Amino acid sequence: MLDKTDPLSPSRSFQGLILALQNFWASRGCVILQPYDMEMGAGTFHPATTLRALGPKPWNVAYVQPSRRPKDGRYGENPNRLQHYYQYQVILKPSPPNLQDLYLQSLAAIGIDAKVHDIRFAEDDWESPTLGAWGLGWECWCDGMEVSQFTYFQQVAGFECAPVSGELTYGLERLAMYVQGVENVYDLNFNGLEGDRRVTYGDVFLQAEKEYSKHNFEVADTAMLFEQFKMAESACKKYLDAGWKDGKQEEHLMALPAYDQCIKASHAFNLLDSRGVISVTERQSYILRVRELAKACGAAWLKTEGGRA
């Protein structure tokens, strides 16, 4: 049983929730990674997902990934929307037959008992045009609220996934709000303490949400961002070209640094998009350009020692 008086109980603190998930998935044999040190829109962009989902090698990993969605900023005024939030990402490759059960156990580990709460798997097909990826699965509902995405990857970077990875993505703030019974994300108890020692999500992030919303919508330097996009794009291609061992397209030595540039290009695009300087028609072409990079990185990764059979 979970001790509800413990500050680190998942229903008392945001960090307790994260720790409970970390412990749960560590005990199920996952490698617990730390967040990738780059700006990205979702945990799926982490090379531990995008690249490791490719190729035949088994891979079980879990990590928190700060996710930046510049357009979702609301200057700290919306109780549910953030331009920076945390995803908890789990990749199990190959997807085990009991993945749904494992997921339900993980919910139990954070205090959501399936005998009290109505957990449902509602159809939701996942697609990331920028990553050339798609999969089938569900959004997982707890008492009518979407708390996770559950996806069986079919294709990533344009390549068929064989074996198939199972991906679980938990929206941590939303889950925490539910288990803490809080209506406003900024009211979340972050550290589980009370009185003077209590630290809320707002204490940690409200200032940042205000500042970044202004930045994302009003000030971010678009000339620089256009330039950054181009530079990242060309660097990505350059590293991919330079990475072939002995100039032969048989073994690649630099898929990861090239992929970093793909992540950079994607984030620059997201910022340009939130600044409203990309037209509807251009939008599609930018997405395609990032996808081409992702595909080329995926192809290179499959030729690395780490990525191939």
Added chain:
Amino acid sequence: MPDLLLELFSEEIPARMQRQAAENLKKLVTDALVNGGLVYEGAKAFVTPRRLALSIHGLPAKQPDLKEEKKGPRVGAPDGAIQGFLKAAGLQSISEAKVQNDKKGDFYIAITEKKGRATQEVIAELIPSIVRSFPWPKSMRWGSGNLIWVRPLHSIICTFGPETEEPEVVRFDIGGVQSGNTTLGHRVMSSGEITVKRLEDYARKLEAARVVLDADRRKEIILADAKNIALAQGLELVEDEALLEEVAGLVEWPVVLVGEFEKEFLDIPSEVIRATIRINQKCFVLRDPKSGKLANKFILVSNLEATDGGEAIKAGNARVIRARLSDAKFFWDTDRKTKLEARLPKFEQITFHEKLGTQAARIERIAKLAKELAPVVKADPAKAEKAARLAKADLLTEVVGEFPEVQGLMGKYYALAEGIDADVATASEEHYKPQGPTDRVPSAPVSVAVALADKLDTLAGFWAINEKPTGSKDPYALRRAALGVIRIVLDNKLRLPLLGGAFRKALAALPAMPDPKNVKDAPSISPEEDLLGFFGDRLKVYLRDAGARHDLVDAVFALEGQDDLVLIVRRVEALGKFLDTEDGKNLLAGYKRAANILSIEEKKDKTTYAGEPDALKLTAPEEKALAAAIKTAESEIEAALKSEDFGAAMRAMAKLRAPVDGFFDKVIVNADDKAVRENRLKLLNRIREATRHVADFSRIEG
């Protein structure tokens, strides 16, 4: 006779795919069995979120034996031919073949008897191949396997055996999943495997393990419980069949609960509340039976008898609904801060169709057309134009962005909130109507003008670029648009010539079109004529559904220049009534007789008997009478048609009956005198011509 039980147990199947999958499973398995000579007595398919099941009752234990004859070469044929025959027929030596003879002499024949296989063997073969190629709209792989299914497939039950005995498991393996006789019950409210025999105990044991196998029963339970709970609250369920069907596909064990939200949210338009709760939360709304207004309560269907009696589930759902309604309220409040007019420039950046320009251009066209059509529908042209210009503006609002199904309606609310004229505001909602065969047809003149303009522009546009509906494909809902125009015109009795009026105006407003010669597969006739043909077909379907005879529609359509829907329908009605009378029936018979004689004689003589008969050569009193009657009738018919009095036209035509009958009674058409014969044939032709003022009688059946 033995029964078959099949269950394919998987992770959650999308609700929208369940019905079709059950039907497909039944059809594929029963077809394959029948093809293999295995005829059954009955079959029923079932589906829950986690399982597809099929029970087939009364199968034979084995296939019938089959005798196969294979014809071989002639006796004495070269050895190569003989050897080839033996190999093909599976014989060891030619002595195993029989000899038969036909007109050309003796030949070999191989008679092989194919023993029917045990049904179980056949099933073991056909199920795996059906599973592997099952027509899911979308399917996937999982783990390290290659099997494809809608979601990971976990287990298969396949049992076969007579009712009175223990059935056997039909053994097979599909991508590592082995068939057996066990399954699982409800994910949370049951534990352990269930071992089953056949449908009866399968359904019973599932029920005990908290699974209602039959989707229709789940629907009944949900509906009955929802109504009862509503009643207990002094409220009434707002029924929603599509939602009910979907929700029944989301639960194995429906538990109906009622939740509540703050009364303040009832300020939001009820359609928006309903859409929010329905689409995002899959919950039903309730209303006050006295006022008909929405209540601040909702019905949710959970999949669990929760240990706390459902309190957490209710609270959780209410919490989400509250958040959703706050969003909706925010959208509703924000939307009203921007005037509809002010949203219009944005349409310049939105493409309607790459060949048909932007939304802004389309709105301009509709506005112009609505203004031009206004006098026909007795609308104020300025209002019609303004209404058309604003009718699509709500597409750019937050509420419609979130809930497309309230488009038009929101436009009306926003327009009214701005203080815009009620006729103009109402057109926003009504110009989309009628949406389907049961939807209301607009009658307010401004709405009618915009509705017609909108639909005609769509039709003209897609006809001009030759993207017409084909077979079951109608991505732009052009059939619905044409039917909409027909219903609006007929219900409002609008005198709107289509060809030269409505169609030409709509086509002329389009952006410059490529020369039809350069358009792939372009029809040889003009777009407006082609479109009129399309309307003719739609009208036929519509009138047939309304009980009219399609041949009468054809008979009227075959006349030149019929493009006034109201007149066409009135003419068809008058014609139908006329043909129901004795006079009508007899005249039709007389017409057919005349036409028959004419076609035979014209064919024989290789000529056509057109032109006026020579009055001097009319000899018999009956033919004189007929000639005179035709003249009178024709002038009466013409006068009647001029005043659009089809009843009078029919009555004038009825007067032909007696002279026509008299003529055929007494007069021999094929007279010996050539000139008399020719004259009489010309007289027959005059009957044909006279009736043609009213309809093409050759198209009338009977």
